[in-house]
Amino acid sequence: MxxxxxxxxxxxxxxxxxxxxxxxxxxxxxxxxxxxxxxxxxxxxxxxxxLPQEIIIKNSLAAWPWSQSTRRSAELIASGPGRLQKEITAWEKVLTEQNESRDVLLRLSLLYYRLYEDETAKTYWQRAFYLDPGFVTSLPVQLF
Structure with a gap:
């Protein structure tokens, strides 16, 4: 000692x-x-x-520039809303082609929930619940 x-x-x-x-x-x-x-x-x-998550990751990148996990997190946060918006438009296009699909509705609900658009996410969730109430209630994740 x-x-x-x-x-x-x-x-x-x-x-x-x-x-x-x-x-x-x-x-x-x-x-x-x-x-x-x-x-x-x-x-x-x-x-x-x-501090917001972006600043924390930026500071972590400055301290540990060789860290792959921190770099990946920074890239995901930077591209987050744009990437989610592109995915939403793609899934909405699929939804217009397939009249009413439970899986597409659940996916859209989850994507809107990640964008903090709770009302839109809730409407998609309710539409999926209307199509198949047994499946939606058996899901391990309940958004609403």
């Missing part, structure tokens, strides 16, 4: 040495309670207004 403390002290000294000319005068001007108050205000703002 003593070796770890010595090692951490050494790392702290090495990190502190290059920034000492800037930090020492600043720390003499700012009191400890002021610093704690600033940190508490920042934490309060962060708790009340969380």
């Amino acid at each position: 003593a070796a770890i403390i010595q090692y951490l002290t050494l790392i702290g000294k090495r990190l502190y040495r290059p920034v000492r000319p800037v930090i020492n005068p600043t720390l003499q001007l700012i009191k400890v309670w002021q610093l704690l108050l600033i940190i508490a205000v920042i934490e309060l703002i962060a708790a009340l207004k969380p």
Whole structure:
């Protein structure tokens, strides 16, 4: 344990040495309670207004640019609404060709639900329920 403390002290000294000319005068001007108050205000703002998922992934990409999962998540979020809208138009075209298809209606309901258009999703869900009430109630996911 003593070796770890010595090692951490050494790392702290090495990190502190290059920034000492800037930090020492600043720390003499700012009191400890002021610093704690600033940190508490920042934490309060962060708790009340969380960052959007796009910014979190962007920051993660900046920190870990070689991470494939983070990059994939960023690409999915960036292309999300446009990709969903294209898929919705394709499924609506299929729905016009096939008069009333339960699977197409359920798929459209799920896509609209992902776009946060709850009323439209609910109408497609109800139409699918009207076609086959037994199947829709047996689904593992209930949107409404």
